[in-house]
Amino acid sequence: MTKAIRTAGVLISAILVAAACAAPRAGSDATTAPAVGSAAATPNFAGRPVNIVTGGTGGVYIIYGGGLANVLSSKLGVAASAQSTTASVDNMKFIRDKKADLAFTLADTALDASKGRAQFAPPEQPGTALRAVTSLYPNVTHVVTKDGSGINTVADLKGKRVSVGSAGSGTEVIANRVLEAYDLKQSDLQPQKLGVADSANGLRDGRLDAFFWSGGLPTAAVTDLANAPGVTLKFLDHSDVVQKLADKYDKLYVNATIPANVYKNSAAVKVSGVNNLLVASADMDEALVYAILKTMFDNQKELEVVHPEAKNLTLQNAVQGSPLDYHPGAVKFYREKGVWNR
Numbered sequence: 001m002t003k004a005i006r007t008a009g010v011l012i013s014a015i016l017v018a019a020a021c022a023a024p025r026a027g028s029d030a031t032t033a034p035a036v037g038s039a040a041a042t043p044n045f046a047g048r049p050v051n052i053v054t055g056g057t058g059g060v061y062i063i064y065g066g067g068l069a070n071v072l073s074s075k076l077g078v079a080a081s082a083q084s085t086t087a088s089v090d091n092m093k094f095i096r097d098k099k100a101d102l103a104f105t106l107a108d109t110a111l112d113a114s115k116g117r118a119q120f121a122p123p124e125q126p127g128t129a130l131r132a133v134t135s136l137y138p139n140v141t142h143v144v145t146k147d148g149s150g151i152n153t154v155a156d157l158k159g160k161r162v163s164v165g166s167a168g169s170g171t172e173v174i175a176n177r178v179l180e181a182y183d184l185k186q187s188d189l190q191p192q193k194l195g196v197a198d199s200a201n202g203l204r205d206g207r208l209d210a211f212f213w214s215g216g217l218p219t220a221a222v223t224d225l226a227n228a229p230g231v232t233l234k235f236l237d238h239s240d241v242v243q244k245l246a247d248k249y250d251k252l253y254v255n256a257t258i259p260a261n262v263y264k265n266s267a268a269v270k271v272s273g274v275n276n277l278l279v280a281s282a283d284m285d286e287a288l289v290y291a292i293l294k295t296m297f298d299n300q301k302e303l304e305v306v307h308p309e310a311k312n313l314t315l316q317n318a319v320q321g322s323p324l325d326y327h328p329g330a331v332k333f334y335r336e337k338g339v340w341n342r
């Protein structure tokens with residue numbers, strides 16, 4: 001596991017969200033904590049650190065997470081920070097080890113973590129139980145190359161210089177599973193483990209032939225690459241293996257589309273998708289989880305300004321697509337909103 005979290009400042013609508021110097025332990029008490037929903041005043045969480053682990057430069061997590069930290073700090077009064085990480089796999093370990101309060105993660109990685117399998121199998125320690133706070137938005141799997149590269153299918157990646165995502169990222173998990181569905185593995189490629197920004201730069205500069213990326217639409221690093229002089233991108237259709245992925249991996253993978261013109265692509269491309277979650281530890285303060293959700297939904301328009309994927313933050317979507325149990329504070333919030341019927 002990556003030993004250090006790189007603290008990153010995130011520029012969101014000209015607001016710099018400063019990363020915290022030390023990650024707090026989840027589950028700290030509020031300054032005052034009357035029962036949520038009681039006649040007493042709302043619990044006062046002023047100054048309470050809330051460390052949010054996100055993703056790497058050029059992706060959606062770090063942008064969305066920075067905006068969320070700003071909203072929670074300004075509206076709820078907590079001392080929220082967004083920290084850049086290698087994303088889903090390491091984020092689940094940070095929550096597990098109580099080195100973060102909230103984490104952005106892919107649903108497939110979250111389930112692996114909760115079951116102690118794949119990257120979380122022994123000798124990894126089980127740590128704290130994970131709980132969903134909300135479903136956020138769907139990720140789409142980008143398999144990106146240049147037009148004219150001669151790469152037309154995932155099978156054509158054999159022997160090529162391909163970034164499979166950062167080590168410790170959900171992108172790497174998905175890349176491995178997509179390759180496997182085509183009877184390939186990393187050793188069949190000339191693999192590199194790069195984040196989306198470095199992957200995009202490598203493809204632009206001719207140091208890579210292709211790269212995998214699992215992210216929301218649009219992803220800034222891919223947009224920048226599509227706008228680079230002399231670059232025309234091609235996205236590989238891999239819709240023929242979506243059912244195989246779903247059957248093998250808990251029905252979490254679904255058909256998805258990169259619409260035309262998102263990245264100057266002339267036609268829509270059929271790909272695979274998987275849901276994104278906001279996750280906390282099971283022992284995080286129930287009243288704080290409730291207050292975080294209330295703040296997010298009360299200020300959704302501000303989050304939409306940060307990134308358009310925040311438009312997918314709806315009460316109906318929030319309770320769908322999580323393989324994890326929901327946190328009790330989240331259940332209380334959704335039940336009061338009339339969308340919890342389990």
